[in-house]
Amino acid sequence: MNDSLVTIVGSSYFEPISALLENLEKHDKGNSTEVQSGYYVNGYANSICLLAVVCLESYVMRVRYINEANQGQIDKASVVSYLKSLYPDFPYEEELCEIHILRDVIAHNHLWEVSYSYEEEDIKLNRINRRSSGDSKYQTRVDVCHNITKTLGLNVNPVKVGSEDVRKVLKAVWRVLLFLEGKNRKQCYVSHLSAIHKGKVVKFGRIIGMEETCT
Numbered sequence: 001m002n003d004s005l006v007t008i009v010g011s012s013y014f015e016p017i018s019a020l021l022e023n024l025e026k027h028d029k030g031n032s033t034e035v036q037s038g039y040y041v042n043g044y045a046n047s048i049c050l051l052a053v054v055c056l057e058s059y060v061m062r063v064r065y066i067n068e069a070n071q072g073q074i075d076k077a078s079v080v081s082y083l084k085s086l087y088p089d090f091p092y093e094e095e096l097c098e099i100h101i102l103r104d105v106i107a108h109n110h111l112w113e114v115s116y117s118y119e120e121e122d123i124k125l126n127r128i129n130r131r132s133s134g135d136s137k138y139q140t141r142v143d144v145c146h147n148i149t150k151t152l153g154l155n156v157n158p159v160k161v162g163s164e165d166v167r168k169v170l171k172a173v174w175r176v177l178l179f180l181e182g183k184n185r186k187q188c189y190v191s192h193l194s195a196i197h198k199g200k201v202v203k204f205g206r207i208i209g210m211e212e213t214c215t
Contacts, residue, residue, distance in 0.1 A: 008062045011193050013055035014204045018195040020048045021166075021207065028163045034125040035116045037155075037162030045161045046106045049169045053103040056173045059188050063180055066187040083176075087183060095172045097137050098149040102169065105156050110134065112157055128157070170208040 027040035036042060060079050067086060077085065080096050104110075110132035117124050134142065134156075143150050147157050152168045155161050180188035190204070197207045 006062070006065060008065075009058045010055065010062065011190065011204075013051050013058070014193060014195040017048055017051050017055070017170075018197045018202075018204070018207055020044050020051070022198060024048065024163060024166065032160075032162050033123045035114055035123050036159040041162050042159055045163060045166045046158065048166045049099075049102055049161065050106055052169050052173045053099055056099075056176060059177060059180065059190075063187045066184065083180075087179075090179065092172065092176050092179065094141065094151045096176060098141050098152045098154055099169050099172050101134070101138050101141055101149060101156065102154045102161070102165065104135070104138070105158050106161065108132070110156070110158055112159075114157075114159075167209065171210055174205060174208060174210050 024041065024044035027038070027044065029038075031038050032041070037045060057079055060083065061075065063086070064075065064082065078100075080093060080100065083090050083096070084093055110130070113129040113131060114125070115127040117126055128147070130147075138156070141149050141151070142156055147160075148155055152172060154165050154168060174190075177188055177190045181190055192203070194201045194203050195207060196202075
């Protein structure tokens with residue numbers, strides 16, 4: 001018997017994201033400094049942000065497929081430009097651009113040289129030399145005076161990425177997924193999906209702190 005499938009990973013990322021969130025919570029003691037978010041927090045936060053954006057890109061590939069993107073051109077347009085062209089009323093263009101900036105910052109490990117000093121029990125940031133330039137969207141969407149993105153306020157220093165960035169990225173991704181679900185459940189249906197979290201089966205929207213009816 002012959003069969004076939006389309007290689008969309010999609011919701012398979014929900015379980016590992018949930019597991020990483022549990023570990024992030026265990027290690028998050030609120031000890032972030034001007035210089036870095038902390039060894040464990042940074043590692044888990046970067047991992048979750050990467051997986052969240054990859055998860056979204058997987059669903060967007062399904063959207064491209066369902067909407068019959070031209071053969072050979074199915075992944076040529078960026079996620080941001082594709083969704084905006086497919087749905088002119090897409091309201092999350094800036095947020096989507098910024099989570100992709102963070103994805104690039106982490107995946108390509110943008111390089112910074114950071115000078116700091118110890119003052120009593122505090123660490124003081126003295127100087128930053130950013131050695132990685134970023135691309136055009138970085139230049140457009142990042143506040144270089146504060147080293148955060150302009151809309152979501154995401155840290156673009158890779159060792160500063162922490163729990164708050166995770167919350168912002170997950171919520172931004174979820175809003176986009178729910179928007180796509182609202183357009184066509186055949187291309188994206190996530191609001192009913194669950195994952196194991198702290199030993200219980202919980203809807204993923206609730207795990208990441210979003211109301212299940214959020215749009």
